[in-house]
Amino acid sequence: MYCYEHEDIETTKTCEECGVGLCNECESKTIFKTNKKALCRRCNLFWANDNARIFKTKYETNKLAIIIYTVSFLTGILVCAIIELFFLSGMNSVIGLFIIWGIGSLICEYITKIKISDNTGENIVNKIINMIFNFFIRALFIPVFLIFLILDNKRLKKEITENNEILKKLNA
Ligand SMILES: [Zn+2]
Numbered sequence: 001m002y003c004y005e006h007e008d009i010e011t012t013k014t015c016e017e018c019g020v021g022l023c024n025e026c027e028s029k030t031i032f033k034t035n036k037k038a039l040c041r042r043c044n045l046f047w048a049n050d051n052a053r054i055f056k057t058k059y060e061t062n063k064l065a066i067i068i069y070t071v072s073f074l075t076g077i078l079v080c081a082i083i084e085l086f087f088l089s090g091m092n093s094v095i096g097l098f099i100i101w102g103i104g105s106l107i108c109e110y111i112t113k114i115k116i117s118d119n120t121g122e123n124i125v126n127k128i129i130n131m132i133f134n135f136f137i138r139a140l141f142i143p144v145f146l147i148f149l150i151l152d153n154k155r156l157k158k159e160i161t162e163n164n165e166i167l168k169k170l171n172a
């Protein structure tokens with residue numbers, strides 16, 4: 001068998017994905033591996049493009065979630081402040097804050113699920129448990145989720161840049 005890129009080099013090694021011949025040089029250039037074995041340039045490109053698509057979707061979904069969480073975070077605080085200032089109601093303002101944060105979380109969950117089109121055929125009980133979980137837990141921890149999403153997007157941005165470098169190298 002000959003290397004698929006260097007047709008004069010004989011080899012016994014192959015691309016783990018598609019089976020074309022790989023010489024030592026081509027083998028050493030691989031970026032992605034399957035079963036810890038090298039891939040040809042075309043299969044490397046496939047994985048780099050696949051990663052680019054996954055990272056981009058995740059990044060944009062996070063971005064959308066960050067916007068929704070920020071809006072509900074600020075609206076919640078605003079409503080809380082208004083209740084405190086005009087109604088002097090003590091505990092009610094905190095309840096108002098959490099209700100708005102909870103609603104924001106549900107909206108966020110709903111919109112981001114549509115975006116990923118994650119229809120994994122959940123049953124109705126799971127859906128309700130999820131909804132309650134999202135409402136109460138996220139209502140309590142909305143600032144934590146916000147920070148988590150911002151950090152996650154920072155990491156994703158770095159991954160996207162690195163993956164773009166890989167794509168550039170593979171296309172060269
Ligand atoms: Zn291949």
Ligand SMILES: [Zn+2]
Nearest residue numbers: 003006023026
């Ligand atoms: Zn080669």
